[in-house]
Amino acid sequence: MKLQTLLSYLHDFTTYVGENPTITSIEMDSREVKKGSLFICIKGFTVDGHDFAKQAVENGAVAIIAERPLDVDAPVIVVRDSRRAMAVLADAFYGQPTHQLHLIGVTGTNGKTTTTHIIEHIARKANKKTGLIGTVHIKIGDDTYPTKNTTPESLLLQRTFKQMVDEGVDVAVMEVSSHALHMGRVHGCDYDVAVFTNLTQDHLDYHETMEEYRNAKGLLFSQLGNRYDHKRPKFAVLNNDDPASQYYKHMTAATVITYGIETDSDIMAKRIDIVPSGMSFDLITPHGTVRVKTRLIGLFNVYNLLAAVSASLVSGIPFSVIVEAIEEISGVAGRFETVDEGQNFTVIVDYAHTPDSLENVLKTIRQFAQKKVYVVVGCGGDRDRTKRPLMAKTAVKYADVAIFTSDNPRSEEPEQILRDMEAGVSSERYVTIVDRKEAIYYAIEQAQEGDIILIAGKGHETYQIIGDRVIDFDDRLVAREAIKERKNIC
Numbered sequence: 001m002k003l004q005t006l007l008s009y010l011h012d013f014t015t016y017v018g019e020n021p022t023i024t025s026i027e028m029d030s031r032e033v034k035k036g037s038l039f040i041c042i043k044g045f046t047v048d049g050h051d052f053a054k055q056a057v058e059n060g061a062v063a064i065i066a067e068r069p070l071d072v073d074a075p076v077i078v079v080r081d082s083r084r085a086m087a088v089l090a091d092a093f094y095g096q097p098t099h100q101l102h103l104i105g106v107t108g109t110n111g112k113t114t115t116t117h118i119i120e121h122i123a124r125k126a127n128k129k130t131g132l133i134g135t136v137h138i139k140i141g142d143d144t145y146p147t148k149n150t151t152p153e154s155l156l157l158q159r160t161f162k163q164m165v166d167e168g169v170d171v172a173v174m175e176v177s178s179h180a181l182h183m184g185r186v187h188g189c190d191y192d193v194a195v196f197t198n199l200t201q202d203h204l205d206y207h208e209t210m211e212e213y214r215n216a217k218g219l220l221f222s223q224l225g226n227r228y229d230h231k232r233p234k235f236a237v238l239n240n241d242d243p244a245s246q247y248y249k250h251m252t253a254a255t256v257i258t259y260g261i262e263t264d265s266d267i268m269a270k271r272i273d274i275v276p277s278g279m280s281f282d283l284i285t286p287h288g289t290v291r292v293k294t295r296l297i298g299l300f301n302v303y304n305l306l307a308a309v310s311a312s313l314v315s316g317i318p319f320s321v322i323v324e325a326i327e328e329i330s331g332v333a334g335r336f337e338t339v340d341e342g343q344n345f346t347v348i349v350d351y352a353h354t355p356d357s358l359e360n361v362l363k364t365i366r367q368f369a370q371k372k373v374y375v376v377v378g379c380g381g382d383r384d385r386t387k388r389p390l391m392a393k394t395a396v397k398y399a400d401v402a403i404f405t406s407d408n409p410r411s412e413e414p415e416q417i418l419r420d421m422e423a424g425v426s427s428e429r430y431v432t433i434v435d436r437k438e439a440i441y442y443a444i445e446q447a448q449e450g451d452i453i454l455i456a457g458k459g460h461e462t463y464q465i466i467g468d469r470v471i472d473f474d475d476r477l478v479a480r481e482a483i484k485e486r487k488n489i490c
């Protein structure tokens, strides 16, 4: 594509009249630049991409997008916000692929990964070829690709959508983080369905106030149905039991579909029975009411199922197929995942890393617990500090024994993070063990027959970030080793 053709997609840009090279790729990392690339300088949180423009030109970049003039041997196009410009350019460069996909975006503090996986499962059951983008991985059909962010940067995102179109994907479902919405990573995405799960405290290191956090998520709904003059209908699927939905309802031009348990909604669950092996409930929809059974556990998963059912129904998937799919779905990796080595106590690994999700998971466990409940929990470094005392308070409130430990301390001292957690609790019902492996071993050594241990925070993750180092660490493997060692000792 010619540079000037590409630039014509930037609405606020009209002045470029220089050279017009053919652009063979767009890159935001100077190390990825090839001959013919357009290099976009992004001011990062660690380094400034503008400092790598020279290197990009040496590597073959034929034009540069930047937020200020640069002294390099290639045309420099100055824009106000290069990250947003990148989203528009990537969308254009890859042929606006989201116009050709049925795209479902899921946002909310908790439940995004679970809900997107349920939707993917339902769509596959309906014989659709699916694409999935989220925290665990990117998946196209059966092929998976690793990913660094819940919602990737626009370049990778649009490249992925293009691959999905090329591979014949019918339904693409993705997690849309508030960071991505705020930074404009998803600018240019043409969503057909936007789903809201819930809003509770998280990410205040980035958004600063709950209001800003709520507004960032609102961008998914305010932009839905406004941006493109398409014939395709647009739907906003909202959790009626969450107060933030009232706000999103008023800001969207799309058709609103609501779901809930407590508040009258289009799609509802009633008569919910939860047992250790799963749940059953009346699923009430405009297409009829059926009693469904699922292996997923916890009231929060009823919400995730309702969100997924609503999104699937407005996507035209038959009700009977949806019901069949939810009856056979098993869990999502690292979400309420049990570690079973035949021991006589239960070990659950769960990704709960917000006060609300920790509370929900512990409340669910409390429903079955006959004996003691242990929780191993920590808080990430360089992230929302205000949630640390709240996480500790929740752990101590619902567990008999809380073990505070490290969870991705990053550049912070783990001891300081743990002191921040301890500040939230006055009782002595906790133990602090800095080393996460030791903490897990401690819980497993202490557990008696019938006890339940929740290892919270890292779920499917297979690493710990300590300082600059990323070390291999998988809660599930560590728990397995600890159980086996304990058996050998016994």
Ligand SMILES: CC(=O)N[C@H]1[C@@H](OP(=O)(O)OP(=O)(O)OC[C@H]2O[C@@H](n3ccc(=O)[nH]c3=O)[C@H](O)[C@@H]2O)O[C@H](CO)[C@@H](O)[C@@H]1O[C@H](C)C(=O)N[C@@H](C)C(=O)N[C@H](CCC(=O)O)C(=O)O
Pocket (backbone or CB within 6 Å): 028, 029, 030, 031, 041, 042, 043, 044, 045, 046, 047, 048, 049, 050, 052, 148, 149, 150, 151, 152, 153, 177, 178, 179, 180
């Ligand atoms: C705070 C944040 O969002 N950081 C993101 C950002 O990294 P950064 O700002 O540190 O980038 P940087 O290293 O400073 O680099 C700046 C620019 O220089 C370029 N560069 C750098 C070095 C070089 O030699 N040459 C070069 O060109 C880089 O390619 C980049 O374009 O850009 C990276 C590349 O896209 C992202 O992966 C990274 O996300 C990090 C991993 C992150 O943790 N982000 C969190 C806050 C986040 O976005 N989380 C949400 C979900 C949260 C949730 O719901 O739980 C998400 O969607 O993932």
Ligand SMILES: Nc1ncnc2c1ncn2[C@@H]1O[C@H](COP(=O)(O)OP(=O)(O)OP(=O)(O)O)[C@@H](O)[C@H]1O
Pocket (backbone or CB within 6 Å): 108, 109, 110, 111, 112, 113, 114, 115, 135, 150, 175, 197, 198, 300, 301, 303, 304, 334, 335, 336, 350, 351, 352, 353, 356, 357, 358, 360, 361, 459
């Ligand atoms: N609807 C929900 N409401 C509250 N808590 C939930 C809900 N769904 C899941 N959880 C809890 O939150 C944890 C994370 O769930 P999930 O990965 O689906 O959310 P997420 O929104 O993708 O999280 P993240 O943005 O951090 O990746 C689960 O392990 C569970 O403990």
